[in-house]
Every structure is written in C-alpha cells, then in structure tokens.
Amino acid sequence: MIELHRVWKVFAVGPVKVPALSDVSFRVGKGEFVTLHGASGAGKTTLLRLLYREELPTEGEIEVLDYDVPALRVREVAELRRSIGVVFQDAKLLPGRTVYENVAFVLRVLGTPRREITPRVFDALRAVGLSSRAQAYPAQLSQGEAQRAALARAIARNPLLLLADEPTGSLDESMAAEVLDIVKDIWAGGTTVLFATHQARLAAALRQRTLTLVGGRLVKDEG
Amino acid sequence: MLGFLIGEALRDLRRAGRVAVAAVLLITLSLAALGGFWLVSTNVGQATAHWRDRVRIIVYLKREPPAADLQALMERVQGMPGVGAVRYVSKAEALGTLKQVLGKDASVAEQLPANPLPASLEVTPTAEGATPDAARALIATLAALPEADEVGGGIDWIERLARGQRLLDVIGLGVGAVLALAAILTVTTATTLVLHARREELEIMRLVGAPELVVRAPLLLQGMLQGLVGAVMAIWVLIALYTIAGPRLEPLVSQTLGLERLTFLRPQTVVVLMFAGTMLGGFGGWLARGRTER
Numbered sequence: 001m002i003e004l005h006r007v008w009k010v011f012a013v014g015p016v017k018v019p020a021l022s023d024v025s026f027r028v029g030k031g032e033f034v035t036l037h038g039a040s041g042a043g044k045t046t047l048l049r050l051l052y053r054e055e056l057p058t059e060g061e062i063e064v065l066d067y068d069v070p071a072l073r074v075r076e077v078a079e080l081r082r083s084i085g086v087v088f089q090d091a092k093l094l095p096g097r098t099v100y101e102n103v104a105f106v107l108r109v110l111g112t113p114r115r116e117i118t119p120r121v122f123d124a125l126r127a128v129g130l131s132s133r134a135q136a137y138p139a140q141l142s143q144g145e146a147q148r149a150a151l152a153r154a155i156a157r158n159p160l161l162l163l164a165d166e167p168t169g170s171l172d173e174s175m176a177a178e179v180l181d182i183v184k185d186i187w188a189g190g191t192t193v194l195f196a197t198h199q200a201r202l203a204a205a206l207r208q209r210t211l212t213l214v215g216g217r218l219v220k221d222e223g
Numbered sequence: 224m225l226g227f228l229i230g231e232a233l234r235d236l237r238r239a240g241r242v243a244v245a246a247v248l249l250i251t252l253s254l255a256a257l258g259g260f261w262l263v264s265t266n267v268g269q270a271t272a273h274w275r276d277r278v279r280i281i282v283y284l285k286r287e288p289p290a291a292d293l294q295a296l297m298e299r300v301q302g303m304p305g306v307g308a309v310r311y312v313s314k315a316e317a318l319g320t321l322k323q324v325l326g327k328d329a330s331v332a333e334q335l336p337a338n339p340l341p342a343s344l345e346v347t348p349t350a351e352g353a354t355p356d357a358a359r360a361l362i363a364t365l366a367a368l369p370e371a372d373e374v375g376g377g378i379d380w381i382e383r384l385a386r387g388q389r390l391l392d393v394i395g396l397g398v399g400a401v402l403a404l405a406a407i408l409t410v411t412t413a414t415t416l417v418l419h420a421r422r423e424e425l426e427i428m429r430l431v432g433a434p435e436l437v438v439r440a441p442l443l444l445q446g447m448l449q450g451l452v453g454a455v456m457a458i459w460v461l462i463a464l465y466t467i468a469g470p471r472l473e474p475l476v477s478q479t480l481g482l483e484r485l486t487f488l489r490p491q492t493v494v495v496l497m498f499a500g501t502m503l504g505g506f507g508g509w510l511a512r513g514r515t516e517r
Binding site (some may be wrong): 219 | 224228306423424427428429430431432433435437438503
C-alpha cells in the first residue's frame with residue numbers, strides 16, 4: 001500500500017539547506033491503521049505531502065497504491081489522488097458552500113453521476129453524524145463539526161487510503177475523541193489510515209502501530 | 224458534468240463582478256467598432272459593385288456610318304480585348320435621349336436648325352476590362368479608330384471608391400484589434416480575480432484528483448460567456464444604429480453613392496462577430512488559466 005525507501009526531503013532556505021526528512025524508510029500494508037507521531041516540525045506534514053505528491057522527495061523511493069510517486073506525470077498524480085482522502089488540522093471547507101455542497105463538490109468535480117451524488121453525500125454525512133447539519137455553512141459549525149464535515153468529504157469518494165494530518169490538533173478532548181471514533185470506523189470499513197498527531201496521549205490511546213518522527217528521522221516503529 | 228461546468232462558470236462570472244462587466248463592455252465596444260466599419264464598408268462595396276456594372280465607354284464618331292460600314296466597325300470593336308458589348312447610338316437616338324432628359328424643356332432641342340449630336344458607340348467592358356489599367360488601354364485602342372472623333376468615360380473614380388472601401392476595412396480591423404487587445408487583457412484580469420477568489424476550490428479540486436479539464440474549463444467558459452454576451456450586445460448596438468440612423472442617411476447615400484437602400488451586415492458576418500467575441504473572451508480566460516498550474 002505504502003512503501004518508503006531511504007527518503008530524504010531537504011528544503012533550501014537561501015543558501016541554507018534544511019532537512020525535513022532524513023533517510024526515512026517504512027512500509028504500511030493494506031488495511032493497516034498507522035499513527036504517525038512527532039512534535040511540531042518533526043516532518044509529519046512533509047511526509048504526508050510526499051505521499052499524495054504535493055512535494056517531491058529530494059532523494060529516495062516512494063510507492064503508494066502501486067504508483068511510483070516521484071515519477072508520476074500530472075495526469076497520473078490526479079489518478080493517485082482520486083484513491084486518497086486527505087484531512088487537515090484546519091478543515092479546509094469552502095466557506096461559500098453548505099456542508100452538503102462541500103461534500104457534493106468533490107463528487108461533482110470527479111464526474112460522479114448526478115443521481116448518485118445525494119445518496120453518497122448523505123451516506124458520508126451519516127457516517128460522521130452530521131446529516132442534520134447538511135444545510136449549515138462552515139461558519140455556523142463548531143471546530144469538531146467542521147472536522148467531521150472534512151472527514152465526510154474525504155470518505156464520500158470511498159478512498160483506499162486516508163491521510164489525516166493532525167485532524168484533532170485544534171479540538172478539545174471530547175471533540176477529538178468523536179473525530180477519532182469516526183476515523184476508526186472508517187478504518188474498520190477497510191480503508192488504510194495514516195493518522196498524524198503531535199499528541200503523545202492520543203497516539204498511545206489509539207493502541208495501533210506508531211511511527212515516531214524526531215527531527216525528520218524515523219526513530220521508532222512499534223506496535 | 225457540462226451542467227456543473229457551466230454552473231461553475233456562471234458562479235465565476237458573478238465573482239468577477241465589475242471587472243467582468245468592464246470586460247463585456249470592452250468586447251462590445253471593440254466588436255461594435257469593427258462591425259460599424261464593416262457596415263459602412265459593406266455599403267460602399269455595394270455602391271462600387273453597382274457603379275462598376277454601369278461603366279460605359281462612349282466612342283463619339285466623326286460621322287454617321289452607312290449600314291454596311293457600321294456592321295464592320297461594330298465587329299472590329301466587339302473583337303477588341305476587354306469589350307463585353309457594343310451598342311450603336313444613332314444621331315436621332317441621341318437627340319431622342321436628350322429630349323427625354325430635358326423633359327418639359329424638350330422644345331429647346333426642337334428649335335435647333337440641325338441635329339448637333341454625334342452618333343456613337345456605347346462600349347460595355349467585360350469584368351476584366353473594367354479595371355483602371357484595362358479601361359485606359361481600351362480607351363486608347365478605341366481612340367485610335369479612324370472613325371472615332373472622341374472617346375469619353377473612365378472608371379478611375381470607381382477605383383477610388385473601391386480603395387476607400389479597402390481603407391475602411393483596414394481602419395476597422397486596426398481599431399477593432401486595439402480594442403480587442405484591451406478586451407482580452409480585461410477578461411484576463413477578470414479571470415485572474417476569479418482565480419484568486421477560487422484558490423481554495425482549486426486547491427480542493429487538485430487535492431481530490433479532479434481532471435485538469437474540470438479545473439480549467441469553468442475559467443475558459445466564463446471568458447467565452449463574457450465574449451458572447453459582449454458580441455450579442457455589439458450586434459444590438461449595430462442594429463439600433465442601423466434602425467435609427469439608416470432612414471435618415473438614405474437620401475444622402477442615394478444622391479452620393481446611388482444606393483437606394485442601406486443594407487445591414489450579412490448573417491454570415493453577424494455569426495463571425497459572435498464567434499470572434501466568444502473567442503476573444505475564451506482567449507482572455509485561457510491566458511489567465513496558466514496561473515492555475517503549479
């Protein structure tokens with residue numbers, strides 16, 4: 001499903017080269033739930049961005065869903081991304097569209113037949129417990145609701161892989177627990193999950209395989 | 224999918240707001256200018272064609288030839304290059320025509336002691352013979368006839384009219400091109416504003432793997448819509464001008480150019496203007512779409 005081999009990512013800040021990831025290698029099998037743990041700046045987001053080809057590695061090999069990620073052409077990047085759901089710490093909902101429209105938007109741009117859109121949107125909203133808020137605008141949602149709407153948007157396309165970049169980072173404990181439960185349900189449905197968090201307690205509570213990043217190096221792979 | 228793309232394009236147009244309105248107005252102005260020059264040029268062209276058809280060269284004869292000589296003369300003239308038709312006008316027919324022209328004053332001609340008008344040959348050139356150079360050559364050949372006293376007629380002024388028409392076309396294209404350039408830049412600016420307003424959507428679209436066509440098509444479509452609306456408005460402006468000014472100008476045009484009625488642009492030209500407007504807008508949208516690429 002995911003395989004990284006000796007991956008380096010170095011950012012050039014003027015003449016200074018800053019390594020964000022150093023010699024990172026690991027594998028994630030189909031259907032696994034893997035927590036990516038590390039402090040802010042440890043390289044979690046960079047690693048996730050490499051997986052959906054928002055960034056290119058400076059060195060190393062990356063394979064995701066049988067795609068040789070660094071070698072992909074523009075059209076193939078789009079193909080890869082159609083199988084990946086991504087959620088962020090800020091939900092990145094479109095402010096001018098309702099929750100329903102936010103979820104429907106991604107289905108529409110991917111050419112989903114019109115008659116399938118409404119049932120799929122409501123299936124996704126039910127899965128995250130938001131069907132009663134379908135007509136609300138992002139500004140009317142709590143942070144937890146916004147994050148659940150973002151999850152609904154990610155799972156409406158039935159992705160094979162879910163990349164969650166600190167989705168609970170700005171939530172209080174009870175909201176974070178709700179979001180976590182939803183992510184676990186998604187995983188239980190067969191989706192492979194890579195869940196990035198800086199919260200050690202949360203990583204421990206998940207009781208799943210945990211990859212720990214420190215200063216861009218993978219220092220621990222346990223569980 | 225097409226409905227979605229058009230819906231997004233309309234949403235984009237609303238987002239562009241006043242800049243989109245400015246772009247539409249500029250497209251209207253550029254196409255109305257171009258169409259206006261075309262309208263004038265079409266009518267000048269019609270006048271040119273009208274007068275070209277009526278070009279005649281008159282060969283005034285020294286004396287009225289006997290029937291046998293006349294037949295031989297007409298055959299010689301008919302055989303000259305550039306001659307389409309030849310008609311003999313006798314002294315009596317010329318006098319009759321003069322009387323018709325004089326109308327109620329025809330009695331003046333009747334008081335003449337003798338018919339002073341010469342017999343003549345009315346020569347109609349072929350289309351090839353109706354160019355200025357060919358007509359000048361034909362006039363020289365006709366003047367060299369031993370029977371010819373004087374040769375009248377020429378088509379230089381018609382050629383000047385035709386040159387004027389070509390000049391109008393060039394000016395129209397020039398003014399239209401300058402305004403079209405301004406219109407393209409305005410559409411590009413409007414589309415760039417749309418891109419700025421849509422950056423979050425574009426980010427989401429790329430993140431979920433939307434095909435490039437879906438990302439770009441609304442931008443192109445909203446540009447094309449601006450162009451089409453501008454073209455339709457330009458045609459309305461031209462129709463309004465034609466309807467209001469046409470009847471007032473017709474007497475003047477009839478006296479100067481000999482045209483009884485002014486004509487509007489041909490349907491093909493209207494289609495060309497609408498197509499040009501749509502393409503102008505589309506080009507502006509296409510120029511801006513480059514900024515969506517990473």
